Amino acid sequence: QMQLAESGGGVVQAGGSLRLSCAASGDTFDRSTVGWFRQAPGKEREFVAGISRTGGIPSLADSVKGRFTISRDNAKNTGYLQMNSLKPEDTAVYYCAASVYSGVKVTPALYAYWGQGTQVTVSS
16 A cells, blocks of 8 residues: 655745645555646546656646656655646646556556645636
């Protein structure tokens, strides 16, 4: 079993930055693909970014390319999502997730482990 806990959310003005962290417990983090998803009110959960086990194959949704960066530190059992140039449409609850699959997956159902989510609010 693995437990995930996000932190770093908050309220920021448009154009600002936030760095989300995802701390994992257990000893399988370094064998898991990590994904970040977000869900805005009334909308489905959507893929934001993902990174492979070794950190070598990041994937980003088109809506965040050039603004967000995903990374991980397996020695610290932690994943990160650096969010720059934030826009009001980035407002959502952000979740980190871990998958046993080797490649980055964009489908939430393929991730077995989820954090509780952290709210990101971008004001205009």
